[in-house]
Amino acid sequence: MHADLLVANSPLILTMNQRDGDTLGPLRGGAIAVTKGRISWVGDAADAPPASEVIDASGTVVVPALVDCHTHTVWAGSRASEFERRLTGESYTAILEEGGGILSTVRATRAADEATLTSTAAHRLAAMRARGVLTVEIKSGYGLDVETEVRMLRAALAAGRSADVDVIATFLGAHAIPAEHRADRERYVRHVIDEQLPAMKGLATAIDVYVDRGAFTLDEGRRILEAGRAAGLAVKVHAEQVAYTGIAEVAANLGALSCDHLERIDGAGIAAMARAGTVAVLAPGAMLYMHDMAPPIAAMRAAGVRFAVATDLNPGSSPVHDLWTCATLACVTMGLTVAEALRGITVEGARALGLDDRGVIAVGSRADLVLVEPPAGEPYAASSLVQHVGGARIRRVLRAGVN
Ligand SMILES: [Zn+2]
Incomplete structure (x- = not known):
């Protein structure tokens, strides 16, 4: 040889x-x-x-090479002024109510062309690559309409080619309910399932939903994940972060690759994840910026649930580019072992994306x-x-x- x-x-x-x-x-x-x-x-x-x-x-x-299995790397606009306002004591809810927060990122992303979205994302990916990350999952979810959701994932994949990083694209049309659908949320759920989802063919490999207080309900999340699974997409979910909803258990029973965040997961959710082999994706950057509590690591470990660690890079709740820092935070703030943290940014991160070749x-x-x-x-x-x-x-x- x-x-x-x-x-x-x-x-x-x-x-x-x-x-x-x-x-x-x-x-x-x-x-x-x-x-x-x-x-x-x-x-x-x-x-x-x-x-x-x-x-x-x-x-x-x-x-x-590292695998960052949960990011929102494609976005336009800046939330820097909002960051400063929150440091002076203004609440996230107050900022959201006057059109800030995620909805300001949606406005800026809708207004940005594909070349701009691609080049900013490629710069972010290049910084991640320099730190040894060669596979990055990127979610849509700042478009919330067919055209922009498609543009985001096209930009994500193009940015990966430009930065020489493997990008795995995830459809997150159910990230928030956009302003124009606030009066009729059921109409938006139908829009996600009937119009956005079919447009993801050939772009997304997984579907994700943000089920939480102020976002989507358990029932809405279940219907959207089921539709995505029926369309051949792998299942991932933002689960049990701000409030407990029960979505981790539902998603695990749908065969989810991962349930992410999990600060407030309960015993039934943990048992379902262990049965299904669903990876717990930890986002210590979001936990830090939200001043949140740690997920129940010991209970998950005892049940045999495995941990991945991700940056959750986004312009609001986790403006964190460096996956190594997240491994450190997962140990210091959540109680992972060194071995769990290093596996979490490599082999378990890959498993959270359904990849067994890296x-x-x-x-x-x-x-x-x-x-x-x-x-x-x-x-x-x-x-x-x-x-x-x-x-x-x-x-x-x-x-x-x-x-
Ligand atoms: Zn996220």
Whole structure:
């Protein structure tokens, strides 16, 4: 066997492929061979196959490229003034009532052309890529009409091509009820199901709904998710964040890939997620900006629910671009272990998107790899990548084995 590429001399490779009871699958003195963009061999460096090119990974921990499985990366406009108003004590509800909040982002996004949406999203994705993120889920949901919802997802996919990042597009027409439908919410639910959803063909791979107080009801959410599933889309949901609604249990029973946020999930929801293998996507950035409480991590862990960690990047409740920081916050503010946090931004993030070809360093997986230098003076250990905010430096990002 002759490989195209060998990643060698790393003091520590975290494969995310469980070995000897360690879920991070650590490999010391190991190497990784890449052939045609896929990992073709992983093992002890002494047994490595010959390769056309060798990448020197000395001084770095090698991990799978990161997966950010919940973002709203396409938007127009700015909510900076609203951020300042909230810091002076104005409530989110008061700002929303005068047309601010998400509805101001909807107005700006409707007014933006596709080229503008694409270029701003591509800049955001480029910043994420520089930090080692190569797969990003992006939701629609700032259009809330057929034309803008389609434009958002077209821009999301184009931005991914431009920034050299894999974008997975999710349809979130049920993100909010737009101003013109406020008087008749049932008419908007029908609009989402009958008009927006069919227009997502060939663009979206999943459907998502924001079920919460002030958003969609349990019954509306169920009908929209069922329609999406019938149209062949995977199911995801913003669940149990501001108020408990029961949507996590409903979505898990529909076979949801993930339920996201979950600050207020109950025992029945946890049991349903565990049965269905639904991933709990944690958004510590939103929890921080909303001054919210932590989800019941211990109860979910005890039930066997697995955790992914995402930025939930959006201009309002989670203006957070850096997934590494979210891994740290998930440990510090929610109580995840280092291993759970690192798996949450790699292999479990991929699982939350229904992807089994990445997020792990194993034969057959995509050769999406990141070479990370721990903060100065810290050991080559998993904890060194998570303990410090902004401490780990990205030396190199390989996508399908290419720089
Ligand atoms: Zn979200």
